[in-house]
Amino acid sequence: AQSVTQLGSHVSVSEGALVLLRCNYSSSVPPYLFWYVQYPNQGLQLLLKYTSAATLVKGINGFEAEFKKSETSFHLTKPSAHMSDAAEYFCAVTLTSNTGKLIFGQGTTLQVKP
Amino acid sequence: EPEVTQTPSHQVTQMGQEVILRCVPISNHLYFYWYRQILGQKVEFLVSFYNNEISEKSEIFDDQFSVERPDGSNFTLKIRSTKLEDSAMYFCASSVGGTGTDTQYFGPGTRLTVL
Numbered sequence: 517a518q519s520v521t522q523l524g525s526h527v528s529v530s531e532g533a534l535v536l537l538r539c540n541y542s543s544s545v546p547p548y549l550f551w552y553v554q555y556p557n558q559g560l561q562l563l564l565k566y567t568s569a570a571t572l573v574k575g576i577n578g579f580e581a582e583f584k585k586s587e588t589s590f591h592l593t594k595p596s597a598h599m600s601d602a603a604e605y606f607c608a609v610t611l612t613s614n615t616g617k618l619i620f621g622q623g624t625t626l627q628v629k630p
Numbered sequence: 631e632p633e634v635t636q637t638p639s640h641q642v643t644q645m646g647q648e649v650i651l652r653c654v655p656i657s658n659h660l661y662f663y664w665y666r667q668i669l670g671q672k673v674e675f676l677v678s679f680y681n682n683e684i685s686e687k688s689e690i691f692d693d694q695f696s697v698e699r700p701d702g703s704n705f706t707l708k709i710r711s712t713k714l715e716d717s718a719m720y721f722c723a724s725s726v727g728g729t730g731t732d733t734q735y736f737g738p739g740t741r742l743t744v745l
Contacts, residue, residue: 548730559634559721559736560673567731606673610730616661617686618734620673 522607522621530629535579535594537624539607542588547609549590550618551581554604563605566590577601602628632656634737636722642743643712651707651740653722659735661728662705664697666690666718667739673721679705680728712744 523538541547548567552560564575571583581592590607607621635654643649655662664676677687679697696708705724709716719741723734 552736557738559738560723561736562733565731565733608673613730615686615730616663616678616725616728616732616734617675617688618663618665618673619675620665622672 520607520609520619520621522605522624524624525622526625526627528627528629529597531599532596535592535597535601535626537592537605537607537626539581539590539592539621540588541590541607541609543609543611545611546585547611548613549581549583550608550610551575551579551590551592552606552608554606554623556603560606563592597626597628599628599630602626634722634724634735636720636737636740638740639738640741640743642745645714645744646711649709649712649742651709651720651722651742653705653707653724653737654703655705655722655724656735657703659724659726661685661725661732662697662699663723663725663734664707665721665723665736667721668715668718676707678728685728709742712742714744717742717744 521540550565551563554560564573566573566583574580579594606623608618637652662679667673677691678685694710719739721739722737725732725734
């Protein structure tokens with residue numbers, strides 16, 4: 517079965533430090549990949565997506581992610597964390613172009629310490 | 631900026647009761663979705679809807695569930711006879727297109743508590 521795994525349900529970084537949130541997928545075909553962020557009491561907001569163009573994808577708020585087929589990974593990074601980045605982050609995939617069904621990872625809560 | 635809205639934000643109901651969760655998708659979007667997240671678990675796809683028909687549904691979406699677009703703006707999820715295990719956060723989403731590359735825009739969710 518296709519799945520998405522996010523390593524680490526909680527990640528804590530200091531303000532100004534590198535943010536790295538890990539996402540691995542299992543799929544028999546290269547999927548389309550998404551990172552969503554959820555701030556408290558808000559809906560999921562798209563950060564960025566990979567749809568088989570450039571493997572390094574830049575998103576909003578300074579985040580980026582690199583699709584690595586050989587590692588079946590799509591890790592999310594940001595060079596310097598801000599306090600406002602504290603939120604829950606979800607990695608998700610769609611498996612083909614014919615369906616919009618998103619398959620989510622379990623989410624990672626990012627804590628940013630002053 | 632247009633956004634997806636959901637009402638109510640929190641619904642408490644007794645087991646066996648019917649509930650209707652409401653969503654107003656973004657006005658020019660054509661594809662609509664419901665997802666749910668049981669506390670501590672992954673966000674799970676329930677159903678997608680296009681042109682007044684279900685286009686895809688998951689195993690979770692059994693006969694107890696139904697969806698409807700009763701007018702030009704609302705999109706509803708009905709649970710006919712709620713069970714304790716239906717307690718979850720329910721998210722509505724909408725998108726312009728229904729392909730795997732289209733961005734889905736999510737509402738803030740309705741927290742359903744079944745007692």
